[in-house]
Amino acid sequence: MAVTLLVAGAPAVVSATEEKCYSVDVNAWICGDYWVDRQDEIIEATTTHIQITVAAVLLGLVIAFPLALIARGVPRLESSVLGLSTAIYTVPSLALLPLLVPLTGLTKTTVVIGLGLYCLTILVRAILDGLRSVPDDIREAAVGIGYSSTRLLLRVELPLALPVMMAGLRVATVSTVALTTIGTVVSEGGLGYLIADGQSTEFNAELFAGAVLCVALALTLDLLLVLAQRLATPWRRGLTS
Amino acid sequence: MIGAIEFLLDGESWTRNNGLLEQLVQQLLLTVTALVLAVLVGLPIALVLGHLGRGGLLAINISNIGRAVPTFALLAVLVRLEWPGNDPFGPYGRAGLATLLALLFFALPPIITQAYVGVREVDAGVREAARGMGMSGPQLFWRVELPLAMPLVMSGVRLALVQVWATATIAALVGGPGLGNVIQLGFANLDRRSEGIGGAILVALIALVLELLAALAQRATSPVPSAARTPNSDQMSMLPPTVKPADDPVG
Numbered sequence: 001m002a003v004t005l006l007v008a009g010a011p012a013v014v015s016a017t018e019e020k021c022y023s024v025d026v027n028a029w030i031c032g033d034y035w036v037d038r039q040d041e042i043i044e045a046t047t048t049h050i051q052i053t054v055a056a057v058l059l060g061l062v063i064a065f066p067l068a069l070i071a072r073g074v075p076r077l078e079s080s081v082l083g084l085s086t087a088i089y090t091v092p093s094l095a096l097l098p099l100l101v102p103l104t105g106l107t108k109t110t111v112v113i114g115l116g117l118y119c120l121t122i123l124v125r126a127i128l129d130g131l132r133s134v135p136d137d138i139r140e141a142a143v144g145i146g147y148s149s150t151r152l153l154l155r156v157e158l159p160l161a162l163p164v165m166m167a168g169l170r171v172a173t174v175s176t177v178a179l180t181t182i183g184t185v186v187s188e189g190g191l192g193y194l195i196a197d198g199q200s201t202e203f204n205a206e207l208f209a210g211a212v213l214c215v216a217l218a219l220t221l222d223l224l225l226v227l228a229q230r231l232a233t234p235w236r237r238g239l240t241s
Numbered sequence: 242m243i244g245a246i247e248f249l250l251d252g253e254s255w256t257r258n259n260g261l262l263e264q265l266v267q268q269l270l271l272t273v274t275a276l277v278l279a280v281l282v283g284l285p286i287a288l289v290l291g292h293l294g295r296g297g298l299l300a301i302n303i304s305n306i307g308r309a310v311p312t313f314a315l316l317a318v319l320v321r322l323e324w325p326g327n328d329p330f331g332p333y334g335r336a337g338l339a340t341l342l343a344l345l346f347f348a349l350p351p352i353i354t355q356a357y358v359g360v361r362e363v364d365a366g367v368r369e370a371a372r373g374m375g376m377s378g379p380q381l382f383w384r385v386e387l388p389l390a391m392p393l394v395m396s397g398v399r400l401a402l403v404q405v406w407a408t409a410t411i412a413a414l415v416g417g418p419g420l421g422n423v424i425q426l427g428f429a430n431l432d433r434r435s436e437g438i439g440g441a442i443l444v445a446l447i448a449l450v451l452e453l454l455a456a457l458a459q460r461a462t463s464p465v466p467s468a469a470r471t472p473n474s475d476q477m478s479m480l481p482p483t484v485k486p487a488d489d490p491v492g
Binding site: 089175196198 | 242318411438448452
């Protein structure tokens with residue numbers, strides 16, 4: 001079995017006596033040595049993945065807020081706004097990212113914009129639902145004591161809408177973590193690189209690391225958002241939610 | 242962009258061996274098969290659970306689990322595992338069985354969650370009235386709960402369709418079948434970039450057509466006249482049922 005060079009990702013020379021578990025002959029899925037020996041690569045992929053995900057979700061939020069406010073303020077535009085964001089969501093990620101390449105090239109920007117657009121469906125709806133969940137009498141009370149519409153939005157409506165908006169943000173974040181992997185097709189997909197490379201070079205430990213880290217990252221970011229929500233809504237802490 | 246359109250309009254790119262037509266048929270076949278299987282498996286489970294009012298936590302959280310698993314990773318693992326699923330599988334092509342399995346995994350959660358919620362959300366008063374009129378359990382289910390749940394049931398199927406089509410595109414990244422091959426090949430070679438973009442246009446257009454057909458099917462199977470619906474009820478399904486103020490799945 002002289003096939004040492006078949007696995008491009010694995011070291012070409014492996015001492016005969018002490019074979020690492022990620023060598024071609026073993027090619028284990030779970031391999032501690034791989035995580036130690038390749039930690040630079042793993043850390044870099046994870047960092048890129050986090051950067052892309054966070055940037056995309058933030059971009060999504062920045063676009064979604066005004067869209068949701070427009071949809072709320074001008075009821076006639078609501079179905080167009082929701083329809084458009086749903087239509088974008090319908091396009092498969094593997095098609096949407098290449099379609100952006102003529103505009104933004106093979107860069108991280110393309111991935112961030114594409115994934116940011118994906119967040120819109122979820123975020124616009126969540127923000128809209130959140131604002132609508134604020135009871136009318138609370139709104140009236142605030143207007144009654146002289147709040148301007150801006151102050152009403154910032155001081156009353158947004159804080160009260162937060163739980164619903166955060167639920168949407170969590171969904172958007174978790175699915176963005178998973179979708180980021182597809183970015184590897186056009187430029188950079190963070191952990192998606194490990195998955196793609198592990199798959200094409202038949203390097204199981206690398207593929208496994210990419211997959212596991214991706215799920216772990218999604219769960220971690222979700223947990224962080226839950227904690228952030230707790231901190232941001234102290235008045236709800238006593239409630240059994 | 243112009244090159245991409247030329248590529249799509251050229252008959253040769255459709256008819257050649259492993260061309261657009263072959264891959265399109267393959268991907269449509271995969272999508273339809275996976276969706277039908279998911280409906281056959283998922284719908285009865287979800288409807289029975291909804292009717293009995295049991296397993297709600299599972300039915301609702303199954304969507305969240307599915308969302309955290311990257312499609313790409315699942316497909317890659319399925320194709321790397323040594324099992325018969327990687328062999329060519331009838332008209333579904335290379336790794337056809339592995340792809341079908343992954344598609345099923347991503348199609349089931351929306352179908353199960355939406356159908357379960359649809360049945361559970363039938364008004365308790367309506368349910369009691371039906372009981373009071375002397376309906377048996379099965380009668381209540383077939384004549385009251387199912388028709389009223391239909392919009393949400395169909396929205397689950399619709400979400401699953403979108404999901405399956407998207408996943409089937411990704412299969413090509415791991416050596417599987419489908420139109421993703423055109424996209425991947427186009428982006429792997431610099432001089433074939435326009436073919437990749439052409440493939441992406443085709444995949445996107447078909448996704449929109451499928452979504453439109455699913456929306457029409459949803460409308461057609463809903464017993465409530467469209468005028469009686471709230472403007473949002475068609476699309477409320479985009480958010481999972483957990484997105485409600487009182488519902489915090491973790492806390």
